[in-house]
Amino acid sequence: MELLKELSEAAGVSGNEKAVREVVLRHIADHVDEHRVDALGNLIAVQKARPQASQPKRVMLAAHMDEVGLMIVYIEKNGMLRFEPVGGIDPRVLLAKRVRIGPDGVPGVIGMKSIHLQDPAERKKVPSADKLVIDIGASNQEQAGRLVKVGDYAVFDTAFAPMTDSTVMGKAFDDRAGCAVLVKVLQAGPYDCELHAVFTVQEEVGLRGARVAAYGIDPDVALVLEGTICDDAPKTRDETPVTRLGAGPAITIADRSVIADRALTNMLVQTAQAHGIPYQFKAPGLGGTDAGAIHQTRSGVAAAVVAVPARYIHAPVCVLNLNDYEHAVQLVIETLKQGAWS
Ligand SMILES: [Zn+2]
Numbered sequence: 001m002e003l004l005k006e007l008s009e010a011a012g013v014s015g016n017e018k019a020v021r022e023v024v025l026r027h028i029a030d031h032v033d034e035h036r037v038d039a040l041g042n043l044i045a046v047q048k049a050r051p052q053a054s055q056p057k058r059v060m061l062a063a064h065m066d067e068v069g070l071m072i073v074y075i076e077k078n079g080m081l082r083f084e085p086v087g088g089i090d091p092r093v094l095l096a097k098r099v100r101i102g103p104d105g106v107p108g109v110i111g112m113k114s115i116h117l118q119d120p121a122e123r124k125k126v127p128s129a130d131k132l133v134i135d136i137g138a139s140n141q142e143q144a145g146r147l148v149k150v151g152d153y154a155v156f157d158t159a160f161a162p163m164t165d166s167t168v169m170g171k172a173f174d175d176r177a178g179c180a181v182l183v184k185v186l187q188a189g190p191y192d193c194e195l196h197a198v199f200t201v202q203e204e205v206g207l208r209g210a211r212v213a214a215y216g217i218d219p220d221v222a223l224v225l226e227g228t229i230c231d232d233a234p235k236t237r238d239e240t241p242v243t244r245l246g247a248g249p250a251i252t253i254a255d256r257s258v259i260a261d262r263a264l265t266n267m268l269v270q271t272a273q274a275h276g277i278p279y280q281f282k283a284p285g286l287g288g289t290d291a292g293a294i295h296q297t298r299s300g301v302a303a304a305v306v307a308v309p310a311r312y313i314h315a316p317v318c319v320l321n322l323n324d325y326e327h328a329v330q331l332v333i334e335t336l337k338q339g340a341w342s
Helices: 002-009 018-031 141-147 173-187 208-217 262-274 322-338
Strands: 034-037 043-047 058-064 069-075 081-086 098-101 106-110 153-156 167-170 194-200 221-230 250-252 280-282 302-311 318-321
Touching: 002 018, 002 167, 002 173, 018 034, 018 043, 018 173, 018 194, 043 208, 058 173, 058 208, 069 141, 081 153, 173 194, 173 221, 173 302, 173 318, 173 322, 194 208, 221 318, 221 322, 250 262, 262 302, 262 322, 280 302, 302 322, 318 322
Parallel strands: 058 194, 058 221, 221 302, 250 280
Antiparallel strands: 034 043, 043 194, 069 081, 069 153, 098 106, 098 153, 167 318, 250 302, 302 318
């Protein structure tokens, strides 16, 4: 849980994943044979196969370090900050939220008109992001400019917290949950395959890091580790949720970015069944992951996705189930151990 907390609280909006990279590196450095940071900022670690493995496959495991957030684009004369969303953020979740800005984590709040001042029509509308400002308490442009620069990133200011024995809340479980799973998988290695673990950058703005990393690695197969949509709250209509919290790691059949490799998917399912690990399928057709870029690399890469379900992803605070997380770690480890990659 400490690892998840540390990863969740690190600031890493797409394009500025350094703080997350440092946390990851601290936890994996002693468990990998080599590591490097590429031109885009992907952290690529290689864990060689066990010496007794014959003709080990090159397996790429990917989890993205970046999270959705905001970028400061203009400082108003009155000291308020204009911003743009980075990645997909519902403007409804922005109002009156605390943020931390720039390398020093300058505290700010996304301002809104108080209810007393809104007319009845305004109360029914959600202002778009370009109508909102971040208030850092500065009284003019010059004072604000000493604290914050145009181009600085803002992240939601959310402390990680346990809820019940099995649930926790925190920000950015999409995809720090996947990063944490990947760290644990490396710590449990080596395996009979050559692992190329990539903590990718800029997934939320178009799978950019994974695309170049996969090209360089040229893997035989790829497994993407995610924190995915969980919408199991009661509904008025009888609809199947995308995933359910506590029902095990979610295996993707197809989303908007990839049709998962059937052989790999079957291998995950058979491994889960053989080891009594709970699992679920993610409802097809929603979301996208780094697998979207990886499977189209070079002459194509067989790719599958395993995800930890998290409620309220892309919002300031999400909820996940620690058993799902532990079972995702176990599922990936057991799958790698049996090593029958074909
Ligand atoms: Zn994600």
